[in-house]
Amino acid sequence: MGFLVAVVALIGALTVLNLLLIMAIMRRLKQQNSVSNANSNGSDIPELPVGSRIPDFRAESTSGAVVAARELVGADSVFAFFDTGCSVCKTTIPKLRDHAEAHGLKADQVIAVVGGSESAAGEYVEQLDGVATVIVEESVGPVASAFSISGFPAFVVVDGDGLVVRAGTQSTLTTRA
Incomplete structure (x- = not known):
């Protein structure tokens, strides 16, 4: 019985670790995607792409x-x-x-x-x-x-x-x- 509890606990811990790693990878991919999207126009201020006219102020x-x-x-x-x-x-x-x-x-x-x-x-x-x-x-x-x-x-x-x-x-x- 003790062996079965240990195996279930180990599987649960591995599942939680897997979930955390997947979330970290997704966050990193989202960051890279936003950086690459921003850099695609030469600007990391998306509202001001390279070649656009400066706003009136x-x-x-x-x-x-x-x-x-x-x-x-x-x-x-x-x-x-x-x-x-x-x-x-x-x-x-x-x-x-x-x-x-x-x-x-x-x-x-x-x-x-x-x-x-x-x-x-x-x-x-x-x-x-x-x-x-x-x-x-x-x-x-x-x-x-x-x-x-x-x-x-x-x-x-x-x-x-x-x-x-x-x-x-x-x-x-x-x-x-």
Whole structure:
């Protein structure tokens, strides 16, 4: 009798282990599928495929200058989206600075959108001073919403015609010149 109980318990444990492994494989396949779908258009922000025009927006920077999509056409630019509640965002600022320097981008060609309160955004504004035009808005405010940003940090590289060249996470700044 004890032997039979041990065999049934072993079969039950193996069944549970099998179920957990199948769930892990399914989760991994789903992640790979979403990454491959996102990368199929060169962007891991599906709403902004490579070749699409940047959305229309209008916002005021921390210096009081008005920033609008139509004013950025004519020169390459990069949009960086940060959130004050994002633990990774601060670590990507040096990469943005390096990208701007490597590509000879002026502050009016680098638009940094910081989500959160103005007091919490102060550190971002300080670090980006002289490198970017900074817009502070609520966490997912009008500009981030226009670009369909749902995760932070996010970057959108745009050519002189206002077309998306690359869009996604911090690796967007380090791939392709």
